[in-house]
Amino acid sequence: MNLRAQAEADLSVSLEDAVTGFGMPVELISPDGEKIQVNGQVLYDSIETDASGLQIIVHKPVVTVRRSSLSRVPLATDSPRWACRIPTSPVPGADIDTFLVERPMETGGSLGFVRLYLARAEQAP
DSSP states (O other), X not given: OOHHHHHHHHHHHHTTOTTTSOOEEEEXXXXXXXXEEEEEEXXXXXXXXXXXXXXXXXXXXXXXXXXXXXXXXXXXXXXXXXXXXXXXXXXXXXXEEEEEEEEEEEEETTTTXXXXXXXXXXXXX
């Protein structure tokens, strides 16, 4: 197995395993209503660069999921946008909240993950 294949296989533990990894339940809902349930990493805050070039902490979730676990991948050109349901905190049994996928990024395409930047419906552009 080459290094890329091994790294992608490792995502089953690091992103999807709720016991030894970062796995949390994530439900993606496509524009046509298809529901895709996977485990992924949920970060509740992210860092963005403001207009003056300073890095700021933004309270918008970022979800990372394993590409091979998706039957289809959200695209930036999809309209209407995808929805994403995630727990409101990493505590087991937390409430579930729905967000819109603001901008999907296949930044880890060669390693097999997709990063989804989320926004509340009222925050979405």
